[in-house]
Amino acid sequence: MKKFITLSFDDGVTQDRRFAELLRKYGLKCTFNVNSALLGRDGELIFEGGKRVSHKKIAPEELSSLYDGFEVAVHTRTHPLLLNCSVRRILEEVIGDSVKLSELTGYPVLGMAYPGAHPNYDRLVTETVRTYTNIRYARTIVSTYHFEFPEDFLLWNPTAHILDEKTESLIDRFAKDEGDGLLYLWGHTYEFDLHDCWDRAEKILEKLSKVEGAQCVTNMQVFESVTGEKKQ
Numbered sequence: 276m277k278k279f280i281t282l283s284f285d286d287g288v289t290q291d292r293r294f295a296e297l298l299r300k301y302g303l304k305c306t307f308n309v310n311s312a313l314l315g316r317d318g319e320l321i322f323e324g325g326k327r328v329s330h331k332k333i334a335p336e337e338l339s340s341l342y343d344g345f346e347v348a349v350h351t352r353t354h355p356l357l358l359n360c361s362v363r364r365i366l367e368e369v370i371g372d373s374v375k376l377s378e379l380t381g382y383p384v385l386g387m388a389y390p391g392a393h394p395n396y397d398r399l400v401t402e403t404v405r406t407y408t409n410i411r412y413a414r415t416i417v418s419t420y421h422f423e424f425p426e427d428f429l430l431w432n433p434t435a436h437i438l439d440e441k442t443e444s445l446i447d448r449f450a451k452d453e454g455d456g457l458l459y460l461w462g463h464t465y466e467f468d469l470h471d472c473w474d475r476a477e478k479i480l481e482k483l484s485k486v487e488g489a490q491c492v493t494n495m496q497v498f499e500s501v502t503g504e505k506k507q
């Protein structure tokens with residue numbers, strides 16, 4: 276049976292350390308999408324109302340140990356909106372990130388999440404990735420609110436954002452569903468600081484760990500299981 280849970284978190288921020296500990300505590304897998312050219316950079320995001328949240332990136336030296344047992348995937352080298360990029364720049368951003376992350380992890384990094392707010396891809400972006408790179412899948416940020424596997428892995432729409440108000444009820448629905456299915460949650464770990472909701476994050480992970488009959492796997496493991504292709 277293919278009943279899978281998969282998680283995907285973007286930007287390679289230092290809050291991933293705390294999240295990785297929680298994932299390990301609950302025996303869960305996750306895919307972390309990283310901008311290799313930004314590793315080690317300091318940063319801060321300022322939100323409406325003036326709330327400031329650290330957007331500091333993890334250091335390149337800690338990448339392989341921090342994400343050991345999880346999957347590292349491409350999020351482009353520098354996080355541009357790919358819609359605004361030439362084909363050449365798209366390839367430099369995607370392939371450059373894949374090569375650098377493969378060096379740092381020691382395995383071929385061939386998964387991806389498109390960077391930036393929706394819409395963050397178009398036909399040119401997707402077909403460039405499909406035609407000229409080895410990238411096997413690319414995640415969007417369009418919620419499906421369902422548990423179907425993607426028809427096109429280069430336009431892989433997740434079930435929901437992890438802090439969606441429906442997340443807990445989606446997990447309940449998924450737990451009751453019989454047969455194959457995929458529950459896919461994504462987000463950024465700095466959002467748990469922004470909304471001061473690490474408690475909720477942990478409760479969601481605990482709930483995921485208790486879904487009977489479902490296996491929590493990385494994005495690439497979902498891809499491999501569905502397509503029968505073995506890449507890592």
Ligand SMILES: [Zn+2]
Nearest residue numbers: 285286390391
């Ligand atoms: Zn991002």
